[in-house]
Amino acid sequence: MKVTINRWNAVSTWHWGDTRDEVCGICRVAFEGTCPGCKYPGDDCPLMIGECSHAFHMHCLLNWLSTEASRGLCPMCRRRFQTAKAVE
Template sequence: MKVKIKSWIAVASWKWDVPEDEVCGICRVQFDGTCPNCRFPGDDCALLVGKCGHSFHMHCLLDWINTESSRGLCPMCRQKFEYVEQ
């Protein structure tokens, strides 16, 4: 018996390379979701990981850093926030 495929539909998915239960420390949304400022997950809202080990959506962290009370500190541990380039 011969089978001839006439058409096919490709399906793809992506996921950040973090454990499934990890959420943004600011908005509390999982990393494979979107931050409150974005419509779609992906490169428009990158994941930023600090040297302290805490991770945040890029937009959430930028909003946090722009507040007066942040003083450039990590919102979770209050150490100076320096991100790790990935």
């Protein structure tokens, strides 16, 4: 028996592969979305991943780090926040 495909509708999904999290640890919005201060996903709201593997929207993290209470620490694990090295 031979089958002929007349029409094919493909569907795909994507996710940030460098992190174990699915939502921002600060605003709790999915990374596929944007932080509360942005309108559109994409370049305006990139992902920031720390050496501790916790990930945040850039704007959420910058706002967090600018507060006196943060003391430069990751809001999830309280280690000194350092961005992870880029994988080439």
